[in-house]
Amino acid sequence: MGKISTKFVCNECAYEVPKWMGKCPGCNGWNTFVEESITPRAAGNKKATANAVPLSAIADSDVFRFSSGNQELDRVLGGGIVPGSLILLGGDPGIGKSTLLLQVAHFIAQTGQKVIYLSGEESLKQIRLRSLRMDINSDHIYLVNEPDLDYLSNYVDELNPGIIIIDSIQTVFTSEISSVPGSISQLRECTARLMELAKKREIAIFLVGHVTKDGALAGPKVLEHIVDVVIYFEGDKNYAFRLLRGIKNRFGSTDEIGILEMSGQGLKEVADPSYIFIDASGIGSPGTAITASFEGTRPLLIELQALVSASGPGYPRRMASGIDQNRLALIIAVLEKRCSINLSAYDVYLKVTGGMYLKDPSVDLSIAAAITSSYFDRPLPSATVFVGELGLSGQIRQVPFLEQRLKEIQKMGYSQAVIPGSGGKDAYNRGELEVLEVNNLDEFMELIG
Ligand code: TYD
Ligand code: MG
Numbered sequence: 001m002g003k004i005s006t007k008f009v010c011n012e013c014a015y016e017v018p019k020w021m022g023k024c025p026g027c028n029g030w031n032t033f034v035e036e037s038i039t040p041r042a043a044g045n046k047k048a049t050a051n052a053v054p055l056s057a058i059a060d061s062d063v064f065r066f067s068s069g070n071q072e073l074d075r076v077l078g079g080g081i082v083p084g085s086l087i088l089l090g091g092d093p094g095i096g097k098s099t100l101l102l103q104v105a106h107f108i109a110q111t112g113q114k115v116i117y118l119s120g121e122e123s124l125k126q127i128r129l130r131s132l133r134m135d136i137n138s139d140h141i142y143l144v145n146e147p148d149l150d151y152l153s154n155y156v157d158e159l160n161p162g163i164i165i166i167d168s169i170q171t172v173f174t175s176e177i178s179s180v181p182g183s184i185s186q187l188r189e190c191t192a193r194l195m196e197l198a199k200k201r202e203i204a205i206f207l208v209g210h211v212t213k214d215g216a217l218a219g220p221k222v223l224e225h226i227v228d229v230v231i232y233f234e235g236d237k238n239y240a241f242r243l244l245r246g247i248k249n250r251f252g253s254t255d256e257i258g259i260l261e262m263s264g265q266g267l268k269e270v271a272d273p274s275y276i277f278i279d280a281s282g283i284g285s286p287g288t289a290i291t292a293s294f295e296g297t298r299p300l301l302i303e304l305q306a307l308v309s310a311s312g313p314g315y316p317r318r319m320a321s322g323i324d325q326n327r328l329a330l331i332i333a334v335l336e337k338r339c340s341i342n343l344s345a346y347d348v349y350l351k352v353t354g355g356m357y358l359k360d361p362s363v364d365l366s367i368a369a370a371i372t373s374s375y376f377d378r379p380l381p382s383a384t385v386f387v388g389e390l391g392l393s394g395q396i397r398q399v400p401f402l403e404q405r406l407k408e409i410q411k412m413g414y415s416q417a418v419i420p421g422s423g424g425k426d427a428y429n430r431g432e433l434e435v436l437e438v439n440n441l442d443e444f445m446e447l448i449g
Helices: 072-077 097-112 124-133 149-159 184-201 325-339 361-373 402-411 441-446
Strands: 006-010 035-039 086-092 115-119 143-146 163-167 204-210 229-234 241-249 257-263 266-269 288-295 298-310 318-321 346-352 385-387 416-420 434-438
Touching: 006 184, 035 402, 072 229, 072 241, 072 257, 086 184, 097 115, 097 124, 097 143, 097 163, 097 204, 097 266, 115 124, 115 149, 143 149, 149 184, 163 184, 163 241, 163 288, 163 325, 229 288, 229 346, 288 346, 288 402, 298 361, 298 402, 318 325, 325 346, 325 361, 346 361, 361 385, 361 416, 434 441
Parallel strands: 086 204, 086 229, 115 143, 115 163, 163 204, 288 385, 318 346, 385 416, 416 434
Antiparallel strands: 006 035, 229 241, 241 257, 257 266, 288 298, 298 346
16 A cells, blocks of 8 residues: 555646645636545556457457437447447436436346446435336336445446446545545546446446536536547427437547437437428528538438517627527628628527527528528528528538438428539439529529529
8 A cells, every 4th residue: 555645636627736725727716626635556566467459359249339229329329339338428407318318227128138227316216206207117227326336336246237327427426535426536536436347347337417507516528538428418498309419439420419309208219300490380481591401410401590670779789599609790791791781780680490509501501591581571482491601702612411411301392402503403403302503692692582
């Protein structure tokens, strides 16, 4: 046993210093340092306990994935759960994390494997209540209400589970560290231990992590570099739709999103996601435009609404929900400069339907279309989808995955698509879908004029 010494760790940003300080140099927070004892690992002549293994010696059958029972979650995980992986599911309170994981537990239990569901957040009765609501009943799901992680390996020895669910990482602790559950040092230590457990026993572990705005509970940000997979569960609580977004994935791509719908009996997969982001009642009214945004590996048709209204005294307002505010300002500036639309005396509001947040630049054209349509108070041509990125000089630029977007547009029954000009529209014209090309905003104004 080595000498025990201490260090001080900032509870906000994990900055470490040898001596206590009032102000953290890392995050400038006051009074955030907590003392932590460190036991140095035994040094000296150590003998390796694990052998070095040639890559080819690892059998293919050792690398496999199994389904979580939820296609959308599987998609974000990169095709399923990898045994031995540590998966962090982050999201606002009440978004549906516990609901989703209970459903995963149910599916895994149905395949004959045991599941440990460690809840530090809710009582066993509360979980039972939720399970009844969701019609879940199983003697393979073992609930554990013991937030001390030091006991977890006992349960694992006893039950040999297929997966473990920790709900949430902010409520568990190890008694080896004196700081309170949820503090940075507890979070790091607990996550590191769970990682070790996952890898040693080849059990996939799901961690629930709350994202809180106040600094009382450390957000899962500090854990992101430890775990294998980070998934964010997003969505507007006022809508039924939820998005699973991969942020980090050691076993797959992070471009994927999963779309789920909260129902009376838990979360359901959405079979035809394009329908949910379009509000049929708004189509044909001024200020409404449809676009095909590429989210992950699939295109989604999404409705945007703009409202341009005369502003009062002072600066005109620009408000965007569902896209970056700066992007809205930029598109407005381009419209003003290139199309001689004077928006300086108008407030501009923009909204993406369904609580979706769009980063795909190819929705620019539809934003411009929605704004001009509201400005002139004229509806856009009906059953038309706009796709294109807007350049600062007013040119409409090419977008990736055009073929897939057009396929989705056609599938959803639209009759027209406005795309960036490349002279290749004939190649896309087929069936009922008419494809129109625009090279710049002038051509675009002529088209919708
Ligand atoms: P929950 O999974 O407890 O959220 P989290 O663990 O992320 O904090 O879900 C909470 C919300 O979901 C709650 O407002 C009720 C709602 N809900 C449904 O609408 N249907 C259901 O079947 C369940 C179980 C929950
Ligand atoms: Mg919960």
